[in-house]
Amino acid sequence: MTARDLGGAADPDELGSPDSGSHDPDEGGHFGPYGGRFMPEALIAAQDELAAEYDKARRDPEFVAELDRLLRDYAGRPSPLTEAERFSAHAGGARVLLKREDLNHTGSHKINNVLGQALLVKRMGKRRVIAETGAGQHGVATATACALLDLDCVIYMGATDTRRQALNVARMRLLGAEVRPVSTGSATLKDAINEALRDWVTNVADTHYLLGTAAGAHPFPLLVRNLHRVIGTEARQQVLERTGGLPDAVLACVGGGSNAIGIFHGFIDDPGVRLIGAEAGGHGLDSGEHGAALTSGSPGTLHGARSYLLQDEDGQIAEAYSISAGLDYPGVGPEHAWLADSGRAEYRAVTDEEAMEAFRLLSRTEGIIPAVESAHALAAALRVGTELGPEAVLVVNVSGRGDKDMDTAAHYFGLVPEAGITGEDQQ
Amino acid sequence: MSLQEVFRNCAEQRRSALIGYLPAGFPTVSESVGLFEAMVRGDGHTPGCDIVEVGLPYSDPVMDGSTIQSAAERALRNGFRVRQLFDVVSAVAASGAVPVVMSYWNPIHRYGPDAFARDLRAAGGAGLITPDLVPEEAGEWMEASEEHRLDRIFLVAPSSTEHRLALTASAGTGFLYAASVMGVTGARESVSDSARELVRRTRAHTELPIGVGLGVRTAEHAAEVASFADGVIVGSAFVTRAEREGQDGVCAFAGELGRGVRTASPEPAGG
Incomplete structure (x- = not known):
């Protein structure tokens, strides 16, 4: 894979505005009427920081090369x-x-996203990573990247899911992550995300929320998609x-x-x-x-x-x-x-x-x-x-x-x- | 009365406004009306809240700690419906305090921002606090609130940059809600110094009154916050008192807090 896949500087199209064919959202993260940032003000600064850091990283050949290397030598890409x-x-x-x-x-595919975001965490100088997980795939991938890159890791998981996916809970703990079961609401993925957001708003100064899917507030849908x-x-x-x-x-x-x-x-x-x-x-x-x-x-x-x-x-x-x-x-x-x-x-x-x-x-x-x-x-x-x-x-x-x-x-x-x-x- | 008039009256009395929060429909709609009235009445010695935040119970309240989350869950389990919010708002207005609604955006999006503003105004509501709606995404709400003459209360946080403080101050009306700490709602041991600093920074951008919330739980906290802010916002601690002691507890607590905001020695920092 090449810099092009990461929106790296090799291809000017990938860096342009939505009308230049890059399919990027507008500056506020809107895909047509969707997307945007319906978030507490307290988290906007962190979203801005992440967007700015990603914008720099995607043009930085060293970052792109490091991610390429991990995807190839660690994750095993390309997949057949x-x-x-x-x-x-x-x-x-x-x-x-x-x-x-x-x-x-x-x-699973989850490793592509977590390696990219974990490298961004290092760039931002943060030490602590939190994430949500449903089946446990993203939690395991996040715990893996945190083990590799020496980051503290806390995974929120619905209490119902911790029972359904007990082996993945064990995997995450083996990899050094702390797994926190969430029993509010329906005790599944959406409640795990709520709890991760509550943690993030409290600890945002030193913590990155490593969101596991191409959803959430801007820049996550763009960042996760590109990864x-x-x-x-x-x-x-x-x-x-x-x-x-x-x-x-x-x-x-x-x-x-x-x-x-x-x-x-x-x-x-x-x-x-x-x-x-x-x-x-x-x-x-x-x-x-x-x-x-x-x-x-x-x-x-x-x-x-x-x-x-x-x-x-x-x-x-x-x-x-x-x-x-x-x-x-x-x-x-x-x-x-x-x-x-x-x-x-x-x-x-x-x-x-x-x-x-x-x-x-x-x-x-x-x-x-x-x-x-x-x-x-x-x-x-x-x-x-x-x-x-x-x-x-x-x-x-x-x-x-x-x-x-x-x-x-x-x-x-x-x-x-x-x-x-x-x-x-x-x- | 408008929010502007409440803050002016309080300023004339050289004190901060007391702003109390409870979820509508907690534990039931009729009981919640009793609790709101108690919060306004106070303890017989000192009146209670000048402004009441009527919370709209929501399934996914990401800015709330466990106290308000479980109160909202209870209201929803007991069958609370959005249309009942307006009955509660009418009752609060009749009790003599100025009601504002605090709601996450999705229920309002679903109801239709214009219809929501129309019905809130008709019920005697003065404005809306939006914990997950920032000015950049508030286009529809700006229009609806203008049309129906409601105040727009946005939040500022310790992490807000100067640019964002200015942006939020210029989009808001009524007052600005300063989140005292980085975190979710919930009673805390102390009110952090970050609240004082945030109020100072925010004042540089606005003439609007500034209310401070998150973590205020005692009359002493209220007095401390009242020394530097125009409004003292108390939420989770009211919920806890309501759960444990019902209306009587809420009356007593409102009186204590009422004395708190009256004993502070205000720093006349422009407000």
């Missing part, structure tokens, strides 16, 4: 693009190519080399939306490539139990940005639901709201059941156990492939691996006696 021949047979015969973010160090853009840049080059052309569609799951925005940006200026986000349909949109902010929510402000979110008629934030903790969030990054409104990207809801079927199918046809989050994108690919037929080429972002989901899968499919074999067909 894998031909999924047997899986393709179930997707209407469409050719399915998997972008393997699951093979990164720590097992994940490497996924799309690599994927575009790999698919061109492999097939001699561009794909018909690029698919990714969307919770907050960081892996999706990263891969989408590699193809955003290719109008023939459909960008398709898979949201958590949970028990179905009609059930009211889901995490589909774009397909089923309405505009509002949450955690610092204006975007689509799940809320009641009084503007109280609704509890999201998904079988995957990583998509169990009532909001979504503001750039996705803009891409949805403008029609450049399309979003579909995928139910728990569809996602778990795709989870099992990829495991059995390709020997790859994906994260349940990523299985939502795979399920969408099965549908899109069937719609487009055997001539189509689909790139699917496998944003993480499924080790963390084995307990969920064991219960769901009845794979171990403790989980209760349900008599479901195990072939």
Whole structure:
């Protein structure tokens, strides 16, 4: 990868205004009517500092080189693009190519963002990092970067999630992080973010909030997107080399939306490539139990940005639901709201059941156990492939691996006696 | 009465205004009206609050500590709806204090800023405090508040730069809310020196009265803050008294704080 992927000085387009083709938000962080900074005044100075430091860092060849080095030698980039021949047979015969973010160090795309932000923390001279986590993927990635770069690390995690993802709690603690369970509100990801924001407003002088997704107040949606853009840049080059052309569609799951925005940006200026986000349909949109902010929510402000979110008629934030903790969030990054409104990207809801079927199918046809989050994108690919037929080429972002989901899968499919074999067909 | 008139009256009495906060609908709508009235009445010796902040309970209150969070959660569990806010505001106005609403932005965004301003004004509200809305994002609210003649109370913080103090001062009306410390709401052992410094810095940019909040929990704190600020804001400590002792406790506490703001020796620092 090169400086271009980081918005480095090598490419003037990447540094320009929104009209110069860089797809950056305006100075206040607005993507159309979305984004911005709906934040307490006390945190604005820190957001300004971060925006200014990032602006300098992205033009600094030393910073860019250091991040390149870590992504290559530590995280294991570039991640491969894998031909999924047997899986393709179930997707209407469409050719399915998997972008393997699951093979990164720590097992997901999250490492791209945390390495970049942790290097920024060093530049800003701060010593303490806080972060939220849902499934534990971002918490583990953050704890990892903090161990590597010698930073103090506190992770906020909903109490419900600490029970669902006990092994990840152990991983974070092993890596030297302090994990603080949050039992306010729904005790899940959104409450962990609330608690991290409360910590940040109290300790902002020496603390960086290492936000894990392309949401929140400016500059986070821009910063996190640019740090994940490497996924799309690599994927575009790999698919061109492999097939001699561009794909018909690029698919990714969307919770907050960081892996999706990263891969989408590699193809955003290719109008023939459909960008398709898979949201958590949970028990179905009609059930009211889901995490589909774009397909089923309405505009509002949450955690610092204006975007689509799940809320009641009084503007109280609704509890999201998904079988995957990583998509169990009532909001979504503001750039996705803009891409949805403008029609450049399309979003579909995928139910728990569809996602778990795709989870099992990829495991059995390709020997790859994906994260349940990523299985939502795979399920969408099965549908899109069937719609487009055997001539189509689909790139699917496998944003993480499924080790963390084995307990969920064991219960769901009845794979171990403790989980209760349900008599479901195990072939 | 307007906020401007309250601060002028208080200045004539050479004292700071006492500003008290409770969430609407806590623990229920009717009980909250009783608590607000108690907070205004005081203890029979000394009147209570001059200005009342009526909090709108919200599911995700990121600027609030655990005391106000759990009070808001309780109000919501008991079925509080946004439309009931206006009944509470009317009751506060009838009790003789000037009501302002404190709310996170999303419920107002959802209600429609113009409709919210219209209904708040009709209920006798004087303005709105917006803990997560900074002037740069307040375009719609600037219009709605102009249209319906409501004051816009923005926050300043110890971390605000001079540029931001000036920007916020010029966008606000009524008074400016100075967050005394870096942190969330909640009673503290002492009121930090950063409050005094922030008020001093803010005065350089505005003629508006300045209220200081976050951490004030005793009559002594109130007296101390009153010596350098135009308004003393007490929130979490009122919630705690209301939880433990109900209306009687709130009356007594309001009286204590009322004496606090009357015993301070004001530093005539322009306010």
